[in-house]
Amino acid sequence: MVNRERVRELTERLRETEKELYRELKNEEDKVSCDFATERIGLWDYIRRGKISYWLSAPVIYGMIVPAVILDCCVTIYQAVCFPIYGIPKVRRSDYIVIDRHRLPYLNALQKLNCAYCGYFNGLIDYVREIASRTEEFWCPIRHSRRVRGVPTRYWHFMRYGDGKDLMKRWKKLREELKKEGEER
Template sequence: MKDRIRQIVDQITALEEELNTALQENGDRLRFQLEGKRVIFEKTVRDAHRRVKIGVLRWIVTERPQNFITMPIIYGMSIPMLVLDLFLGFYQWTCFPVYGIRKVKRGDYLVLDHQHLAYLNFFEKGHCMYCSYAVGLMAYATEIIARTEQYFCPIKHARKILSAHSRYASFIAYGEAENYHARLEEFRNELGKEKGKGERGSK
């Protein structure tokens, strides 16, 4: 059963890689190239983007009023997010080397590239970058916590959970006590062997 689960996880990983390849090919169709962290569109595409851009004044007039009313609340969340970001970095940089766990690459999860889209005005770019930061931060935090859980308690829950992290499928079944501590050491050893695995751009 464990081998079957691992096989399914490997298949999911392979499908994710295939999806990433397909998305990259779609980028080629949309005629843009990646140069480091910059996204470069062909001139004809950039010109087409600029033609559909809504100016700032028109955007302010036509934007839904409730979006302006709730804006202080939404952007007020930047404070706890920045604090979380700081403490996540502090935690993994101090503790992961002690545990023998590879540190999570923050840049693999926090991707800010919507500012290169010419069809977005200044405020729209700001919104997109803020959302990208929030979503990326949560993914970054999830991976840090997932590696921590694998080190300390790689046990599934009795009930089905939604949106489980990518490591959860291979965890030990709830109530399966046989050889638990030996298997726990196996999970910990696997963490130490993961150098470079799953990182963006790795082979």
């Protein structure tokens, strides 16, 4: 049987390590400087230097924005309708989707567009993942039978695969803990 308190300690250490990493990166950001006039690559130079294969793949990459926006709308509606019914705290979209790199003066227009696209798309995936993770914790908080890469932190609090002892009691406790997350905000 897994020691739930030990799992909580380890996940808290992960969170603290992540906070420490952000603090370290923030210190680095404070020291960053560059000469925008020499660092900036003009739009036409940037286009001219690009490989033809990059330009040919651009419609495929940018075509993905359509399903991404549809996914964004669907998941946002899903949590707006369902989460209040179940008492699951809503995920703040702005915590995940950050589009700010387009303000960097040393990027040309195309680089800014690319950065906005990536900020949206990667943030959207993280936003969707958190909504799915909270849903999974509410409806099926059972770990998988084999190792899964890149699981959300809350996954480690799920019940062990094949351990059905006191299932409903533990399930109820996990739901209560999930609901408390919203109260702590």
